[in-house]
Amino acid sequence: MYPPVSSQPNLPALENEVLARWAREHSFQQSIDMRDAGTDGSNEFVFYDGPPFANGLPHYGHLLTGYVKDAIPRYQTMRGRRVERRFGWDCHGLPAEVQAEKELGISGHPEISAFGVDKFNDACRSSVLQFTEEWRDYVTRQARWVDFDNDYKTLDLDYMESVMWAFKTLWDKGLIYEGFRVLAYCWRCETPLSNTETRMDDVYRDRQDPAVTVWFELETGERILAWTTTPWTLPSNLALAVGPDIDYAVLEVDGERWIIAESRLGAYEAQLGEAVQVGSLKGSDLVGRRYSPLFDYFAEMPNAFQVLSADFVSTEDGTGIVHMAPGFGEEDQNACNAAGIDTVCPMDEHGQYTAEISDWVGQHVFDANPLIIRSLKDSGRLVRHDSYMHSYPHCWRCAEPLVYRAISSWFVKVTDVKDRMVELNQQINWVPSHVKDGSFGKWLENARDWSISRNRFWGSPIPVWVSDNPDFPRIDVYGSVAELEADFGIRVADLHRPVIDELVRPNPDDPSGTSMMRRVPEVLDCWFESGSMPFAQVHYPFENAEWFEHHYPGDFIVEYLGQTRGWFYTMHVLATALFDRPAFSNCVSHGIVLGDDGAKMSKSLNNYPDPNQMFEVYGSDAMRWYLLSSPILRGSDFSVTETGMRDTVRQVVLPLWNAYYFLTLYAGAAGTTGSFRTDQEDVLDRYLLGELAELIDAVTESMDAYDLYGACEQVQGFLDTLTNWFIRRSRDRFWEGDQDAIDTLHTALVLFTRVAAPLLPMVAEQVHSGLTGEGSVHHQDWPSSEDLPRDPELAIGMRRVRDACSTLLSLRKSEGLRVRLPLASATLATPDVALVQPHIDILRDEVNVKSVDLTDRVADHGTEELVLLPKALGPRLGGDTQKVIGAHKAGDWSFDDGVVTVGGIDLVEGEFEFRLVSDAEGAAATLPGKGGIVVLDTVVTSELEREGVARDLIRRIQTARREAELDVSDRISLSLEISEVVADAFTAHQTMVESETLAVESSMKIAGGDEVIHVVATERR
């Protein structure tokens, strides 16, 4: 016998039971141990866990990623692979430091230094791991199998040593350099940021800035106009740039001549409306002309104050003439340096002017804007002053507006390996596939050198020691703890600041013995560390060198799409530069989980359901299914709602449970249980087992392609076949205790729960173990469709019948004819008559008609029409699309030798389809896939009406039985007080009513008022 099964499961309680059993039986570890690793790990499926920061609680984005991180390894395990899963923690970097500054109430380098770098880093260390227990709870509750006890942390000595090795290896390959380059810079965090960090979500926000137009006096006497939204950079102006092919106008008013791009004249109507154009110049005519400095701070700079030619100058806004400050713009720096103009950067690490700008020294540059504008106005140089709203980058950690400034920083020469990165990307399977040449491929093509040093405290140190006396230059780069210990003569147990900074030794190249080797102050970008995860998590190359050789690239990673510029990218850079291989073979990149209002999830807006509450109400399997079956796994963004989770319970979890309950109920009533069998002969049994074979093949294909969305769709489709077709059409057989039916449902549920196990791991576990009494479903092998019977003709025939049924039932609905009301006839015209014929009784019964006319004369009821698909046409045909649509409407098309020609243009597959269109009178409709046409006879005779009323009565009696809590097999005594119409129907169909409701005796009288249906059990079977 099956164990007792509740008809109304408490899903969260049921899940907690499963979680407890897994913990008790060490099911996760077992699932690994039972699979052999194979020679050199050949049977291992290698999963890399992208490390989260643990200084905040997990949100839906993490939960979604976690579900994918779990579903794929569960599937691979059932396929026989050994899948180790280690949890990882990202510990270093700005997120930790900004948090620690907040907690300690200090800010900025001087305060941190005064507080003590050691104490500050201690605070970072505890802050960054403060939520690890909560993470473990969430991850466990979401039924994710992952090893927390054997986790890796980027702050571990072993991990940091591998990172150090990576730096040294890149250095030895000539791929690391120190440069004085313009970078995005946070003056609050006092550190430069990388491209990766300035391209993250929310970095660009609207900001209001002043926009000023000023004039410079050319040596030839004209006043040339330049425009800028950063007036604070004007004191550092060293050049102007023009586009060589842009046309510039020379205007004259009041004896002064002005120069501005011709196409920008309209924007300066108010200022130059009275001027007369007296000449025209190409940008190239202006190149090389000198001008007088606006301010005199850098008046002596060699080569400065000339007009340069630059391709990036546009005439979209401004004046078509660009002011250049090489210390504050990357393009400015490149153009100026090429013209022999040095980079000057008169701003300190706090964003304040240095002494070089003597008038405003110590002034924050943003605060200096109004002062500078005033000064320009006073000197008569200000032509125009506007306010300008633009999208401006902000710090991803502290949200202050960034500046661009030249700063000394360490770089990885990504541009040297860029081409190879592009090549190796072609070896990666991306899901969805457009990411490969889309967001990731494009980002690679435009890759620039990676600024990897941060002027901060909490991170892996840049392992470079330099001489403190430039007269005796020397640079030492270290790649291991052993090398450090050899040179500095002490044991090194911690690579963090300030300990690492205390390693100082005399410069061996200095015979005077006075200069010392000191570490450069910077630490590494934390993205360098997370990008090192594949080798650093196993302390490569100091340990596990051989293991790593066989486990790289990893088979599978998953994160959200934005990581194409983050973790995916930094792993790919390091993999290419260090190993000339991709880091991963398959990458799922999903969209962003949004709040229920379609906006970003926000605690203060309270626009998303609390995950813990959802676990408590609907369970984690419902949440898992809900997220995995959403378009977010095909790269779209997705709004998470409580309704969505409730619907999942109703549409997926409960139907599965109800099928299981139904089986145990009827098998129990028959005093039997089901057995695993596939030799049944009943047509519905064979149909269901054939559909199951299809399901197994389809889900296998989807899961192999990492298409969880597709797998969910297939599983749900089969569930519909199982519950809404097989079980419903087989009720009589279950009622009779038919062993074949019971065995079929048993077999289907056993295999179905195996297929659904990665997607509904806990519900599948409960059902599977209840059916089989065996251990975990997750220790089972993935089922094979080869053990199941297949009958393609049966499958097609039954599919047509199901299509015909659902189409006829929707016709009934639209005609307002309830299903219990019998109708005289329906017609099914289909090319597959022979395949449908054997199931015609099912069709008749299902749609409740007295007879079905089956015919292959489809043409008698409808015609095939050509339908255009403009969405597919548009991109290929462009302007011709409308022409084709017009020709089609006018009937100007042909179909010859499989080629469709419309208005003289040949269409390609996918741009059109042939659809069957019904031309029958009355209630008629076509079946999907050119399956045919159905026609419903809608005439209701009084005889049919009476039978319909009798069937309504049966329904009401069944409800009364349920309300009286009778067993399905209880015989009853029935007494009715009913209206005359119902009484008339009852009298006409008394035998049918009695037999269907198990009434052994009945009495009836006409009701004076409300109708009463009374049922009493007479005997129990």
Ligand SMILES: [Zn+2]
């Ligand atoms: Zn910042």
